[in-house]
Amino acid sequence: MAIDEASTVTTKLLTLLNVSATKVGKRKHPFEDVVGKPSERLNKRRAISFSDASGGPGEAEKTSASTTQSPEPASKEGEHEKGEEVPEEAEGDSLHNVDDLYESHFGAKSTLTTETVRNAVDHKSWATHRDKHGRLGPVITSFPDVDGAAKPTTSDGTAILDKVKQPLLDRQAKLPREVVELQNDLLSMLSTQRDLYITRTSLDMHQSMREAITLHALNHITKKRRRVLKNNERLAHASKAGTPAPEDVQDQGFTRPSVLILLPFRSFAQRWITALTAHTPSPTYQVENRSRFSTEYGLPQGAVDKLANAEPGTYPRDHVEMFKGNIDDAFRMGVKMTRKSVKLFADFYGCDLIIASPLGLRMSIEKEKSADFLSSIEMVIVDQLDALTMQNWDHVQFVFSRLNQMPKESHDVDFSRIKPWYLDGHAAYLRQTILLTAYETPETRALFNGSLNNVAGKVRTERLWKPVEVPEGIxxxxxxxxxxxxxxxxxxxxxxxxxxxxxxxxxxxxxxxxxxxxxxxxxxxxxxxxxxxxxxxxxxxxxxxxxxxxxxxxxxxxxxxxxxxxxxxxxxxxxxxxxxxxxxxxxxxxxxxxxxxxxxxxxxxxxxxxxxxxxxxxxxxxxxxxxxxxxxxxxxxxxxxxxxxxxxx
Missing domain, CATH: 3.40.50.300 (P-loop containing nucleotide triphosphate hydrolases)
Structure with a gap:
């Protein structure tokens, strides 16, 4: 079917709905090639789209997106990778009766992105109200100022899968009450799927907040993977029985990565990976390439960290926390999550989570002339915004401008498995963004006001500041x-x-x-x-x-x-x-x-x-x-x- 070059994006997307993906094993194709090819049968479905993924194509192409990454061979169609068995219903929620806000927000049948709501978001028409949310303190909640828009909701944190949350519960039994309350309040807020901007993170609570946020991200990835694997099983059964393939199998985006974490230095990548793997304890889980990660993200062999080893009081505490460890600011790494392993240094198109610095990600995008791996990001976490403003803020803006854009190539995706709101170009209206900073700047406030378009709403914490202490008499x-x-x-x-x-x-x-x-x-x-x-x-x-x-x-x-x-x-x-x-x-x-x-x-x-x-x-x-x-x-x-x-x- 030929399409004129002047055709609108909407016309192209409607055409894509009627085209199956190119065969696995061939090179990735530009969208124009996919659109222009006649198909044998409209809406033709493969028996299994991909066996190991949580939201992307089954065949990961090799990429040089990161000079520190080695591409991994993707699983063949119809095969399950070790540790990726189809989940049993007894292990978690029924995938047809998910009763939390994840399904209503990120599910294929999400109806949040109506034209009226999107217009309100585009025109920055937000209704706001002040409230207090436990240990998070006073918050300002904003939501699209239209009738019928999703109004602020509450969650008690039960949206976290029990098996995923158990390691945290075990640790919380030994933690002070205020830390447990903070983590639970944070999880309940994140479970609403609203954007969250924490404007004042303390040194004492930062690690506890990382653990809660990584648990939320892991829960998101796990739910997405379970949905995909369950649908793979349904398609496989239909194929064996010779019955028509089920229609309700839209469960993925254009590419697999769904979570992005932006950080200023490699040392912070270590802390976030530590927080992430704390929810995947051994021997149940295996962390692959841990030794390589320690080598590349830790200090060089024989190097001495003068900040970490200095006498207390020699340097301000916040300076020590910021600059101890490896402070290289050019890095990017893919992380692949399965039921029984966490694979570090996974290929970008075969991973679930990307952890990177804005500079490292920009270098990768400009080198490859493509940001397709950011097309299906559903959750963005940005830590140490205050440090990023001291680097080059343009890199942060560059990355945000590339999020949730239509990919240039098909990457062998089965378009019949893509969620409708991706095809409609509405992913940016559902993306959840979590921002952490020690203090606000005009740049960080502008990012919150201008680049966060979540139709479920957004929340900003606020605090009353006391005067700083200075030497008496000045x-x-x-x-x-x-x-x-x-x-x-x-x-x-x-x-x-x-x-x-x-x-x-x-x-x-x-x-x-x-x-x-x-x-x-x-x-x-x-x-x-x-x-x-x-x-x-x-x-x-x-x-x-x-x-x-x-x-x-x-x-x-x-x-x-x-x-x-x-x-x-x-x-x-x-x-x-x-x-x-x-x-x-x-x-x-x-x-x-x-x-x-x-x-x-x-x-x-x-x-x-x-x-x-x-x-x-x-x-x-x-x-x-x-x-x-x-x-x-x-x-x-x-x-x-x-x-x-x-x-x-």
Whole structure:
């Protein structure tokens, strides 16, 4: 059947419904080839689509999506891989009577993505209400603002399969009550299939939250796999009996991977894999390629982790937790889940879960010129959003823009097994996204507001912030500049700094030396540095994320000895290095730091020198009303509100 190139996507998808997949064993075909080929019989079904998968084709093609992965041979049609027996009804839920929200949300008969609801989501028309959800605290729930849309629901966490949840229950028996309550509250929230944005993760509870989230992901994969294997059994029985194949076997997407976890460093991949395999204890489960994983994601042999082995208090705790272990930020790995094994380094098109950094995933996509393995992602987990903002945020946006797009090739999928809402292009409206961050930034809030389109709704936690602790007696001067348009904020800040704040500092004999200027944005850092270089006749030096160890040593020494009057410091430098700086008497914050603890630390550095009194230290913070999120973490919620209103009075 020929289709004109100008035909709409909808026309192509309707055609795909009437075409069976290409034969297993041949190369993967572009959609255009599949659409253009006549079929022997409309809606022809194979006896078994794939034997080992939980949501993708039966023949995984070799791919070089990851330079660290070795492709695995896919199971042949009709064969069951070891450990992938068809589940017995006694082991879990009846696949025809699943009574939890998973089936109503991700099932083939899901009716959530109506045109009215999708239009409301596309136009960002959300109804919101405030509530409290146990240990998660106050939450803001948003759902499509239309009649008939799925309204916020509750779940007691029983949607987790008993066999999957048992290892967690065994561990919870030994955990403090508050940890158990947090995990259970988190699971009950996740079971509603709504998006969840946790805006303030604590160091003490982070690992417990990982365990709950990985359990939710494993439960999702397991339910999907059971549905596929059960349908494989039904198709096989129909084939043997010579009866028509059952019609209700839509149970998969265009490709197999259904869960994506985005992380900043390899060390965090280790922590998430540890949390995942905690739910698959041996000897019941085998973890394949564990030794290779330890080699590639741990520290090189003989290397010493100076952060992990340092005396307590040498480095801030949050810095140790962030940077201990392997901090390479370019990685990607497929994880394949079966009933009795967890296979690490599985081929992307043969895995259930992809764990990667945004940079590593982008490199893979650009190298292969294809993001087809992201076409059927049903759950996205992003951890340490605060760290990702300190890397290159464009990589995160790049990955999100490639999620749930129509694949370029068929990858030998049986289109008669694909869920209808995939073919309709509605997968993005059902995808569940889970975001974790230590604190909010405008970038992370924009991601939540703009890239999360779950028709089941989305939830954001909120907290009241208290003022940070600073050395007693230091006078903190918050200087507000006027700005009515966020698009003009960068220029307005620079103009106020160069025309008013900096000239006043240079006129003072005390403030024009031993002065650190802390600059949160890398763009602003370059701009201010160029201004110092071209327009000011003062001595200065810089510390940025691009400074070498030799550069850092020279800059610190020159500033401490008074050879340089000004020291420009970027927030990314402090995030990655966390050096203690001596010789500071005056502090100018070009903008409030993203990380409130950085503010506290810089105000404490003058007292590293002997004989310094609080009255000797000057502190000025330049801000606008658009700095609310950062200002709130420093001055507290109530204090920030007063500072913002001060400029409006």
């Amino acid at each position: 006078e903190q001067n918050f200087v507000q500049f006027d700005c009515t348009n966020p698009k003009d904020e960068l220029d307005k800040r620079f103009q106020y700094f160069t025309a008013q704040l900096l000239p006043a500092i240079l006129k003072s004999a005390v403030q024009s030396s031993n002065t650190v200027i802390f600059i949160p944005s890398s763009f602003d850092f370059i701009r201010v540095q160029n201004h110092f270089r071209k327009n000011l006749g003062v001595t200065f030096t810089v510390l940025s994320e691009y400074s070498t160890n030799q550069d850092i040593s020279r800059a610190r020494q020159a500033f401490f000895n008074g050879k340089k009057a000004f020291l420009l410091v970027s927030e990314r430098f402090h995030f990655f290095r966390r050096y203690k700086l001596r010789g500071i008497r005056n502090l100018v914050f070009y903008g409030p730091p993203e990380h409130a603890q950085f503010y506290t630390e810089f105000l404490s550095y003058p007292f590293l020198d002997d004989g310094v009194e609080a009255a000797d230290v000057m502190c000025k913070v330049l801000y606008s009303k658009y700095d609310w999120l950062r200002l709130e973490r420093i001055a507290g919620t109530e204090g920030a509100a007063r500072l913002i209103k001060r400029g409006e009075s």
